[in-house]
Amino acid sequence: GDSVTQMEGPVTLSEEAFLTINCTYTATGYPSLFWYVQYPGEGLQLLLKATKADDKGSNKGFEATYRKETTSFHLEKGSVQVSDSAVYFCALRSPLNTGNQFYFGTGTSLTVIP
Amino acid sequence: EAQVTQNPRYLITVTGKKLTVTCSQNMNHEYMSWYRQDPGLGLRQIYYSMNVEVTDKGDVPEGYKVSRKEKRNFPLILESPSPNQTSLYFCASSFTVGDTGELFFGEGSRLTVL
Numbered sequence: 001g002d003s004v005t006q007m008e009g010p011v012t013l014s015e016e017a018f019l020t021i022n023c024t025y026t027a028t029g030y031p032s033l034f035w036y037v038q039y040p041g042e043g044l045q046l047l048l049k050a051t052k053a054d055d056k057g058s059n060k061g062f063e064a065t066y067r068k069e070t071t072s073f074h075l076e077k078g079s080v081q082v083s084d085s086a087v088y089f090c091a092l093r094s095p096l097n098t099g100n101q102f103y104f105g106t107g108t109s110l111t112v113i114p
Numbered sequence: 115e116a117q118v119t120q121n122p123r124y125l126i127t128v129t130g131k132k133l134t135v136t137c138s139q140n141m142n143h144e145y146m147s148w149y150r151q152d153p154g155l156g157l158r159q160i161y162y163s164m165n166v167e168v169t170d171k172g173d174v175p176e177g178y179k180v181s182r183k184e185k186r187n188f189p190l191i192l193e194s195p196s197p198n199q200t201s202l203y204f205c206a207s208s209f210t211v212g213d214t215g216e217l218f219f220g221e222g223s224r225l226t227v228l
Contacts, residue, residue, distance in 0.1 A: 034216055042222075093208075
């Protein structure tokens with residue numbers, strides 16, 4: 001079945017460091033891919049998405065590229081800030097229109113220290 | 115404003131006392147889903163619904179019930195809550211057939227069962 005595997009955390013970085021959170025997926029067909037962010041005490045909100053191969057999603061300085069050949073959607077940011085401290089979830093939406101459609105990774109906690 | 119609204123946001127109850135967590139969306143979404151979030155376990159799906167009167171079990175349905183009598187509402191029912199149902203619960207919704215869009219989340223309901 002469809003699934004998402006993402007990098008285990010927690011991750012601790014100094015401010016202005018480079019961030020990569022790895023995400024790989026297994027899916028039938030060509031899913032849509034998402035990164036969600038959950039700030040402390042809040043719900044999940046969409047950070048970025050990509051709906052087809054080679055698409056790059058970007059938002060708030062974060063980027064991720066849909067790589068069909070490696071079935072990956074790694075999240076990157078060139079210079080993290082303290083305000084980026086949050087839990088990040090990789091997710092896919094199955095292209096099949098029957099049954100459940102969304103699958104989530106287990107989440108990666110990021111702490112950025114000044 | 116497009117949103118998913120959950121109530122209550124916080125609840126402390128006792129074992130065996132039936133409770134309902136309501137979820138309502140104003141985006142005319144067909145797909146709705148409930149998740150629970152526990153430390154170290156990420157998001158786990160409880161139930162989902164593809165449309166009115168169509169519901170199905172997710173990964174952890176035991177101890178929960180749902181109904182989908184109207185498109186906008188998807189309540190989560192705990193008939194006889196137990197302490198292992200203490201968790202943070204999220205409702206989410208999306209368009210379905212033929213769509214590649216994201217899941218929209220509510221702000222969460224923190225439930226404590228004593």
